[in-house]
Amino acid sequence: MFETLPLLPADPILGLSIAYAKDTNPLKVDLGVGVYKNDVGVTPIMAAVAAAEKLRIQQETTKAYTPPAGYPGANEACQKLIYGAGHPAVEANRVRTIQTPGGCGALRVAAELIQRAKRGATLWVSVPTWANHIPLLGNAGLSLKEYPYYDYATHSINFPAMLATLKEIPRGDLVLLHACCHNPSGADLSCEQWNQVADVCEANGIIPFVDMAYQGFGEGLEEDAYGLRLLASRLPEVIIATSFSKNFGLYRERAGALSFVFADEAQADAGNSQLLSVTRALYSMPPSHGAALIDLILHNGELTKLWSDELTLMRERIAGLRVQLVQSLNQLQKQRDFSFIANERGMFSFLGLSVEKVHKLKSEYSIYITDTSRISVAGLTAEKMDYVSKAIVAVL
Numbered sequence: 001m002f003e004t005l006p007l008l009p010a011d012p013i014l015g016l017s018i019a020y021a022k023d024t025n026p027l028k029v030d031l032g033v034g035v036y037k038n039d040v041g042v043t044p045i046m047a048a049v050a051a052a053e054k055l056r057i058q059q060e061t062t063k064a065y066t067p068p069a070g071y072p073g074a075n076e077a078c079q080k081l082i083y084g085a086g087h088p089a090v091e092a093n094r095v096r097t098i099q100t101p102g103g104c105g106a107l108r109v110a111a112e113l114i115q116r117a118k119r120g121a122t123l124w125v126s127v128p129t130w131a132n133h134i135p136l137l138g139n140a141g142l143s144l145k146e147y148p149y150y151d152y153a154t155h156s157i158n159f160p161a162m163l164a165t166l167k168e169i170p171r172g173d174l175v176l177l178h179a180c181c182h183n184p185s186g187a188d189l190s191c192e193q194w195n196q197v198a199d200v201c202e203a204n205g206i207i208p209f210v211d212m213a214y215q216g217f218g219e220g221l222e223e224d225a226y227g228l229r230l231l232a233s234r235l236p237e238v239i240i241a242t243s244f245s246k247n248f249g250l251y252r253e254r255a256g257a258l259s260f261v262f263a264d265e266a267q268a269d270a271g272n273s274q275l276l277s278v279t280r281a282l283y284s285m286p287p288s289h290g291a292a293l294i295d296l297i298l299h300n301g302e303l304t305k306l307w308s309d310e311l312t313l314m315r316e317r318i319a320g321l322r323v324q325l326v327q328s329l330n331q332l333q334k335q336r337d338f339s340f341i342a343n344e345r346g347m348f349s350f351l352g353l354s355v356e357k358v359h360k361l362k363s364e365y366s367i368y369i370t371d372t373s374r375i376s377v378a379g380l381t382a383e384k385m386d387y388v389s390k391a392i393v394a395v396l
Contacts, residue, residue, distance in 0.1 A: 002267060012131065012370055028366035029384050031375040034183065035251060036314055038235040041381050043382075046249045050306035052296040068276045068284070070099025070257075071291035076259040077298035082212070084243060087230045089261045096261040099281065099286040104215050106258035109141035109238050111211065113260075122173045122393065123209065126150070128372070130183045133176065134209070143286070146177070151183040152352065155340035157367045163196060171205035174239075179212035180224035181346020184374040188218060188345050191319050194227040202234050214242040216311045217318065218345040219348075221247075235295025236263040244294060246347075247311055255290025268371045278279060308384045318347065321380045328389035336396060347378040357395040366393035 010018060033045045069075060079090065079097045089095050102373040114121050123142045125133055126149035136146050147169075148161040169175060177197070178189055201208055210228040218224040232238045235278065238261040242361035246250045259273065262268035279286070297303045322342045329338040341349045353361075353373040361367040365387060369375045378386065 005186060015069070015337075016368045016370065019362075020366075023366050023368075025263055025366035027119070027387055028368070029057070029388055031377075031379045031380070032368045032370055033379070034246075034376050036246060036249065036318075036347070036378045037381070039381055039383075040318075041379075044249065046061075046307065046310050048069055048297050048303045050292055051306070052293040052303060055296055056292055060292075065285050066099075066288045066291075068098075068279060069272075069343065070286050073295040073299060074099055074255070074291035075179070077295055078242065079242075079259065080162040080193070081215070081221070081298065082240060082257070082259055082292065083229060083232060084222065084225065086211060087229060087232065089238075093265045094144050094262050094268050096259055096262070096268050096275065097234075097261060098272075098275060099288055099291045100241075100256040100258050101278075101283060102245060102254035102256040103211070103241055104132065105254065105286070106241035106243070106269060106285075107136045107211065107254045108140060109131070109258050109282065110241055110260075111137045111142055112282070114239075115141050116274055116278070118172070122170070122324050124165075124169055124173060124175045126176065126178070126182075128184055129176065129178075130211075131214075132261075137176075148269065149182075150187055152350065155187070155350070159189075159193055165185065166197065166200045166206065167204065169204065169206050172207070173192075174207045174209045175201070176209045176211060177227065179210050179215065179228050179240075180218035181214035181348070182281045183213065184348045184350065184370075184372065185375075186341075186344030186346050186349040189227060191226055194230055198230050203230065204233070207237050207239070208235065209239040209241075211241050214246050214346050216247040217241070217315050217347065220315075220389055221308065221311070232261045235261070237261060244290060248290070248294060248297070248307070250293065253290030254295075255294060256285055278355075279283065318378050319345075321377050321385075322349070324382070324385055325380065325389065328385055329392060332389055333396060334392045341377070347376050348374055350374055353392075353395065359390055360395045365394075367391055 020030045038044050040303045075097045083090050120143055124145050124147050127146045147165040150156040208231045213226045215322050226238055240259040243258040244255040263269050297307050326338050326342045351373040358371055358373050
């Protein structure tokens with residue numbers, strides 16, 4: 001049977017990590033994988049997480065299954081983090097939230113529930129969008145279409161084209177929106193642009209599907225949730241997939257959440273029953289360790305502050321790296337202005353290099369980025385800044 005399966009090429013991003021690991025050049029730099037790294041190039045365990053793990057070891061008395069919706073206490077904590085205090089949809093008991101195996105799990109479970117509600121439903125995704133959105137959502141059976149978002153020539157959002165397309169989306173279709181720190185471009189909607197998106201979705205009956213993988217890495221925990229909170233307050237149905245890999249540093253723990261805003265309490269109960277039926281058929285119960293740590297951190301005032309302060313330092317460090325990279329590149333050459341990098345948010349930006357130049361960075365300088373020229377700014381260090389900048393200028 002299995003002899004019919006062909007060998008597939010390596011995943012574009014994961015394949016970069018494998019090639020980087022095999023590279024013997026001591027100057028090599030990995031700017032492909034989207035993980036936060038500190039000044040010495042290590043992805044650290046956050047102090048709040050380490051403290052919560054000690055508490056968990058002391059307090060945990062069983063390894064029995066968690067409830068199907070996830071670790072007790074974590075859903076309430078995640079919901080408050082997502083929607084803030086006193087959100088009208090939460091107060092009206094229209095929101096249901098479950099734990100999932102990472103943000104990827106949240107996206108796929110949402111797609112499966114959409115399929116149950118409307119087989120072959122159409123979901124509109126931005127151009128570009130995170131590459132894994134396509135298989136995660138499309139392989140569940142959703143019909144995928146595209147709306148314009150990033151203008152590669154101006155390194156900014158082409159908002160008029162985006163809005164014009166949204167206005168033509170048929171009633172009942174879904175639109176996938178990045179809450180903040182757009183992956184792969186780093187170009188985010190302003191509050192006023194979110195307001196206009198909400199106007200169109202409300203007027204035309206479009207269902208927003210918001211992916212929030214980087215809350216706290218853009219402008220701040222509250223600011224980064226502006227768009228989704230606005231949509232959830234104005235629309236009868238909203239879907240929100242959340243990852244805690246980045247803002248809690250829980251990459252390998254696969255901690256995520258999926259939250260649905262329904263039209264009323266009765267629909268929320270019915271939808272939640274279907275949601276748990278979907279997860280039962282996929283993986284039964286979600287992993288508990290990461291969710292338990294989130295529960296501990298967000299229900300302990302000292303740990304919450306420690307975590308929030310650490311997250312602020314991480315966000316400010318990435319913003320500082322953006323400024324340093326722009327200064328370094330613009331000082332070394334005058335043929336191209338890289339100032340747009342400092343205006344973007346989160347981990348990623350496009351350099352605007354051709355595939356040929358990207359491959360030259362890899363083959364001649366052991367600098368690893370995706371073929372789209374997307375770089376993970378979070379992978380830079382002060383020590384590597386000069387080397388990376390000179391290599392980029394050399395291939396221009």
